[in-house]
Amino acid sequence: MENNHFEKMAKRYDTEDRIELAKVIINEVKPELQNSKSKSLLDYGGGTGLVSLELSELVDSVLLVDSSKQMLDIAEAKITTKKIKNARVLHTDFTEKSPDFKVDIILMSLVLLHIPDTQKILKELFNTLNNDGKLIIIDFDKNNNVSHPKIHNGFSHDEMEERLSEVGFKSNEIKTFYYGERIFAKQDASMFISSSIK
Numbered sequence: 017m018e019n020n021h022f023e024k025m026a027k028r029y030d031t032e033d034r035i036e037l038a039k040v041i042i043n044e045v046k047p048e049l050q051n052s053k054s055k056s057l058l059d060y061g062g063g064t065g066l067v068s069l070e071l072s073e074l075v076d077s078v079l080l081v082d083s084s085k086q087m088l089d090i091a092e093a094k095i096t097t098k099k100i101k102n103a104r105v106l107h108t109d110f111t112e113k114s115p116d117f118k119v120d121i122i123l124m125s126l127v128l129l130h131i132p133d134t135q136k137i138l139k140e141l142f143n144t145l146n147n148d149g150k151l152i153i154i155d156f157d158k159n160n161n162v163s164h165p166k167i168h169n170g171f172s173h174d175e176m177e178e179r180l181s182e183v184g185f186k187s188n189e190i191k192t193f194y195y196g197e198r199i200f201a202k203q204d205a206s207m208f209i210s211s212s213i214k
């Protein structure tokens with residue numbers, strides 16, 4: 017898995033480019049969290065918290081889950097420094113151990129491409145949501161200019177729709193929202209947001 021890769025780069029993860037891209041993602045996710053003040057948000061593969069720590073005021077609680085301890089250490093330091101009272105971290109990997117709790121909303125930003133067995137993680141996330149819960153995925157559109165043995169080269173909307181329906185989501189809305197230069201393995205690429213209801 018990519019875990020080791022992120023353990024090594026955690027302290028260098030928050031570059032200007034990644035912070036800028038996170039801002040684009042935050043702006044896209046915000047409308048999805050309207051009227052969510054009483055809801056629990058789980059940020060799967062939350063990393064250093066670039067996205068979800070900026071969303072904490074819109075929800076009741078934020079739980080950053082990641083398989084990289086080093087990435088979470090950076091997130092935890094931010095939670096302390098910024099005095100974010102409703103956020104905490106959890107070091108685990110749902111593809112290896114199923115969680116024993118449920119939440120209202122799950123966000124997965126730029127993580128699915130790093131998980132070899134996409135069906136397994138989508139099923140685990142489906143099971144972790146309360147009824148009528150929402151899964152928000154941000155990832156790259158299928159990109160034939162990207163080829164790397166450890167990552168998926170993005171996902172087509174049809175493929176996402178099929179996979180999400182297969183694990184049980186009753187409705188899915190998927191749209192491309194951003195085109196950027198050299199944002200995916202140094203290639204120009206577009207990102208999609210997918211919003212599904214259990």
Ligand SMILES: C[S@@+](CC[C@H](N)C(=O)[O-])C[C@H]1O[C@@H](n2cnc3c(N)ncnc32)[C@H](O)[C@@H]1O
Pocket residue numbers: 017018019022038060061062063064065066067081082083084087108109110111124125126127130131
């Ligand atoms: C590209 S970073 C994205 C971080 C954050 N979501 C963001 O948008 O800034 C991918 C993150 O996914 C985590 N990750 C990769 N595979 C994972 C898995 N199977 N379970 C949990 N986290 C995973 C990595 O450790 C890393 O922190």
